[in-house]
Amino acid sequence: MTNEELTRKAIEFLPRSYAPYSGFHVAAALLTKDGKVYLGCNIENSSLGATNCAERTAFFKAVSEGEREFSAIAIVGGKGTDESALADYAYPCGICRQVMREFCDPDDFNIILYKNSGEYLVQTLEQMLPHSFGPENL
Ligand code: THU
Numbered sequence: 001m002t003n004e005e006l007t008r009k010a011i012e013f014l015p016r017s018y019a020p021y022s023g024f025h026v027a028a029a030l031l032t033k034d035g036k037v038y039l040g041c042n043i044e045n046s047s048l049g050a051t052n053c054a055e056r057t058a059f060f061k062a063v064s065e066g067e068r069e070f071s072a073i074a075i076v077g078g079k080g081t082d083e084s085a086l087a088d089y090a091y092p093c094g095i096c097r098q099v100m101r102e103f104c105d106p107d108d109f110n111i112i113l114y115k116n117s118g119e120y121l122v123q124t125l126e127q128m129l130p131h132s133f134g135p136e137n138l
Pocket of ligand 1: 019022024025026041042043044051052053054055091092093096
């Protein structure tokens with residue numbers, strides 16, 4: 001699957017985002033090494049602290065279904081649920097980067113960001129989370 005195809009799946013999933021408090025809608029499409037895609041959105045909560053990010057929703061769906069090997073994640077977000085809202089890259093938060101680190105080889109996992117100018121930013125997890133702590137450190 002191409003970066004563009006994976007990103008398109010994330011964009012199509014944006015209307016599932018539940019973000020009544022921030023109005024910031026995020027969706028993610030997580031690709032397994034054997035080509036399956038798990039989709040996630042942010043799910044906010046009136047307590048705010050119980051909010052779950054789109055990336056973690058995608059990871060927790062996949063891991064809970066038995067998946068352990070991943071090759072890439074496409075992430076989109078903005079103040080709306082259609083492509084016109086995607087004015088900037090939606091960078092993954094630190095907690096989500098650390099969740100990726102639990103299951104992904106930092107040098108062999110791509111994070112794909114997109115904005116509606118048509119530009120992509122593709123970086124490895126190592127680039128987004130350098131000098132990281134992971135399972136092999138315990
Ligand atoms: N959000 C994500 O879904 N992913 C991120 O990596 C950053 C933030 C969500 C959480 C919250 O619902 C909204 O964006 C504003 O922080």
